[in-house]
Amino acid sequence: MIIGLAYDLLRAEEKFLIDAARRLGHTIKPIFILRRIDWLNDTSSEEYRDIGFVLERCVSHYRALSSAAILEGKGVAVVNSYRIIRDCGDKLVTTAILASKGIPVPRTAVAYSKEKAIEAARELGYPVVVKPILGSWGRFIARATTEDDLLDILDFRESMSSPHFKIHYIQQYVDKPDRDIRAFYVWGRVPVAIYRYSKRWKTNTALGGRAVKADLTDEQAELIIKAGDAVGGGVLGIDLMETKDGESLVGEINAVIEFRNTVQVTGYDLAGDIIKSTVEVFKK
Amino acid sequence: MFIKGDKVLLFEIPSGERVVPKLKCPVCEGLVDVPDDALEGELFEHQECGAQLELVVENNQFALKIAEEVAEDWGE
Numbered sequence: 001m002i003i004g005l006a007y008d009l010l011r012a013e014e015k016f017l018i019d020a021a022r023r024l025g026h027t028i029k030p031i032f033i034l035r036r037i038d039w040l041n042d043t044s045s046e047e048y049r050d051i052g053f054v055l056e057r058c059v060s061h062y063r064a065l066s067s068a069a070i071l072e073g074k075g076v077a078v079v080n081s082y083r084i085i086r087d088c089g090d091k092l093v094t095t096a097i098l099a100s101k102g103i104p105v106p107r108t109a110v111a112y113s114k115e116k117a118i119e120a121a122r123e124l125g126y127p128v129v130v131k132p133i134l135g136s137w138g139r140f141i142a143r144a145t146t147e148d149d150l151l152d153i154l155d156f157r158e159s160m161s162s163p164h165f166k167i168h169y170i171q172q173y174v175d176k177p178d179r180d181i182r183a184f185y186v187w188g189r190v191p192v193a194i195y196r197y198s199k200r201w202k203t204n205t206a207l208g209g210r211a212v213k214a215d216l217t218d219e220q221a222e223l224i225i226k227a228g229d230a231v232g233g234g235v236l237g238i239d240l241m242e243t244k245d246g247e248s249l250v251g252e253i254n255a256v257i258e259f260r261n262t263v264q265v266t267g268y269d270l271a272g273d274i275i276k277s278t279v280e281v282f283k284k
Numbered sequence: 285m286f287i288k289g290d291k292v293l294l295f296e297i298p299s300g301e302r303v304v305p306k307l308k309c310p311v312c313e314g315l316v317d318v319p320d321d322a323l324e325g326e327l328f329e330h331q332e333c334g335a336q337l338e339l340v341v342e343n344n345q346f347a348l349k350i351a352e353e354v355a356e357d358w359g360e
Contacts, residue, residue, distance in 0.1 A: 009338075009352070010326040018323075032324045035341065061357040136359035162356075206359060237360060254360035 001279050004054030004076070006031040006067050012260040014057050016271035024275055033063060038070045045074040053077040053282045055274075057256060061089045061134070064256050079278055080234040080255040087231050088255035092133040092169055094231065101230040103223070104249050106241065107172040114154045117168040121150050127173040130157070134164050137206035143173060174241045174249060179203060181214055181240040181248075183221075184259065184270060185228035187277045190221045192268040194261065211261040220248050227253060235274050307348045311335035316348060327351050 003021050005028055007014050021028045029051060048054070054071050056078050058064035068082040080088075087093050098105050106129075109120035121128045127145040130153050135141070144150035157165040180203045183193035193216050196209035203209040216224070224238050227250045237258070239251035259270050306315040312333035322328075326339045328348070336351040 007325055010323050030323055035324065059358045060355060134357065136357070139356075256360060258360050 001052040001282070002027045002029055002050045003275070003279075004029045004031050004048065004051045004071075005057055006033055006054050006064075006071065006078075007057040007059075008032070008034050008063050009059045011059065011258075013258055013271070016260070016263065017055060017057070017275065020269065020271035020275045024272065024279075026275065026279065031067075033058060033067045038067075040070065040073065043074055045076060048074060048076045051076060053079055053278060055079055055278070056085065059256070061085075061136070061256075065089065077282060080236070081232065084232045084234050084236075085255045088236070088253045090133050091131055091135075091252055092167065094253050095169075098227060098230055098250055098253075101226075103227050103230055104247065106174050106249050106251070109170045111168045111170065112166065114151070114158065114168075117154055117170055118147060118150060120168075120170050121147070124170065124172050126150075129171045129173050130154070131169045131171060132157075132165060133167055133169050138202045138204035140165075141202060143201060173201075175244055176241045177244075179212075179242075180251065181216070181220065181242070182211075182262070183214070183216060183224045183238050183240060184257065184262065185224055185233075185236040185238050186270075186273055187233060187235070187281055188225060188229065189277075190216065190224045191273050192262060192266050192270055193224075194265060205261045211265045213266045223248055223250065235278065305346070307339075307346060309333060309335060309337065310349055311337075318346065318348075322346075 003026050018028050054076055056064050056068045058067060065085050068078045068085055071078045072082050087097060092110055095105050095108050107124060111117040111120050127143050130142050132140045142153045144153055178199060179195040179197045181193055182196055183190050193214040194211045195214045196203040196205055196211055198209040205211055220240060227238050228236050231253055237254035240248045241251050242248055263270055307318055309316050309330045314332045316328060316330050318339060322339050324339055324341050328337045330337055337348040338351040340347050340349050
């Protein structure tokens, strides 16, 4: 099968996927989006006629979103789809979808003013976590242990020029062990997961969290599958937080996954799994 | 996309043929080794000066430019 790979930066993950596709006998067509002009009124799919599907791999969320929309407009199958990238790219939307489908998520409030944000935090009880609805690698995520902390954070957010910082997404602080779980969802399965250990409360590997192979309980695997299905399936990275009461809550879901640390510590050929499973889906 | 001579190829080049020459670092002007199978958009760190560089194709020629800085919407 010819597999397109839409990208803006060639990272380790893209190389793993290219290598896996070639190893499995497929042909990769690189689509480097920064050097292209795409005409939206030209809906011809001639260029993509022989492509089975395109893996959307842009590191920039907005480039991933827009290039997925352009490709889908030309009738090309994109993994993940525009809709999934959009829904998982916004924490507010992801949490709303998960909550509406009965998936356990941390208690979360959204407020459009400082006053209402403080009111919500009082109801949640401190500490609380304030997250940008659009953001990555743990940036601009802050914990407020007192109302004073929260006021500082809100003042800072309201002085930012991007309008999304004025939408305050305030979440219950989950007092988890010094780790969280990053599980990978591949077309309805959970083939591999890691714990991310950190002495910091933010466990992102981008911030130095240490990856260790995780063995999920059946309940956790089932929860991951439900969460992945809830946002529309495909290939996802799903974060779980374990509470002190033994409950697991779904944090965020990522639609353009980073997995080099997972491959390194588990030895699992996730790229090969993604290629094989996605080819199976589009063969049908 | 691959460049071979003055031809732009969409798919893989046969192994063993070097088509990417040593390229000039835009920061220190030293020469940078780029593997034959490099793709446009791939990042390289120039060991001599530490610059983060990105492989680009300009006028059907490979070149290196200073890599784009991480933006607010990058990553997961």
